[in-house]
Amino acid sequence: MAQNIFDDPTFFAEYKNLRENEPNYNDLLEQPAMRALLPDLTGKTVLDIGCGFGHNCRDFVGRGAKGVVGIDLSEKMLAVAKAENALPEIEYRRMDMAALDTLDETFDFVYSSLAFHYAADFPKLCADIYARLNPGGMLLFSQEHPFTTCSMHDSNHYVRDANGRAVAYALSHYAERGRRTGKWFVDDVENYHRTMGDIVTALARAGFLIDCMVEPEPSPEALQIRPGLEKEFIKPTFLIVRAEKCK
């Protein structure tokens, strides 16, 4: 089972504040790139893994989806989703993404925004999603980039010039797969590092036809709002993959 950090009261309060009040990386960088890769959802059934506050579930209905199941491990996140993004077409369920093999339904589209780096067993996750996709179905997911998840200790930092400008990223421990813990609002937030090769090969082994891979870059508008996003040209923060189940 993945760590349920989003139900930690301090973490939850800080995360909610981040998403609601600041110009954040999700809204400026990851979400625009994900939206650009959405398929036509008219009449489709959708599974949103790690649906959080339910913004995307609601959006999918707006794009014509006939039914959306949003799963999340966090009761607090789901409480917000049910309060703020409830629609007759959406069902929110508390569920660990490690337990997808207990789902009876299949879906036309599986979506996941920035959740897969919390999964310990990525090959199983890929196989479970593949089995729950209808023929011709599509998976679109984002996760923290392996450049970001790899580093351990204090090696995860930018190298700066004499003026304090970031000029390079100190990447390390890339080949050392597995659990990482770090501070993000609270101590010991847990995620899992795997390499680019691991990710691509696990998708292929599960049967997926990889359609595209994107390492999102900020738009000029996003750079205006948050100049620090310039660092994305040094190394990307997020990785996005779209893959299909053959008909």
Place this chain on the structure above:
Amino acid sequence: MAQNIFDDPTFFAEYKNLRENEPNYNDLLEQPAMRALLPDLTGKTVLDIGCGFGHNCRDFVGRGAKGVVGIDLSEKMLAVAKAENALPEIEYRRMDMAALDTLDETFDFVYSSLAFHYAADFPKLCADIYARLNPGGMLLFSQEHPFTTCSMHDSNHYVRDANGRAVAYALSHYAERGRRTGKWFVDDVENYHRTMGDIVTALARAGFLIDCMVEPEPSPEALQIRPGLEKEFIKPTFLIVRAEKCK
């Protein structure tokens, strides 16, 4: 047309010396990983792009290939191939990989070891290879890893601790695609940087089904021979992709 650096007399002499006399990265790291991914070649036709000294062309015949075409831009490399690795089943041709669309034949297997980072137009290269593969055919290639090709100026280096031990890699300019020049035996050796996403997406757009991606790590034996290979656990030097043309 790609830069013909291998016909530079100084470069050629230094490169030949490296490949023949030193325990080098190709033999310790890249070639074992490539061999592990070779398909059954019995009765197959093979195209080797950037065949160099022809070692692999000869190996493919030993593995049962019925015909091998080895292409390379360098006359000096091909002269060695013809002198040292000639077999009736092998034809060596001088050709730029940018001109693959002028080839009349098709092949069951296309192989390329550490040449694609010299290609300026990777989407065209993928499309040209796909068109020259028979249905069910396979592409296996290695190239310098985008972690290696990305950096510009003097930013491509390891960050060392107080004892001089490499602890991180200073990665930079990842999103800035295009031509890079650097010193490797001689000045101004040219190659082309593209991102992981560019590579995966270009293969997918060309029609390829990506089968696996490997970022090779040194074996314990290789580490004994060349302890500096430990740096491969910080960040990989090479990228290998295997992809299929659907039947």
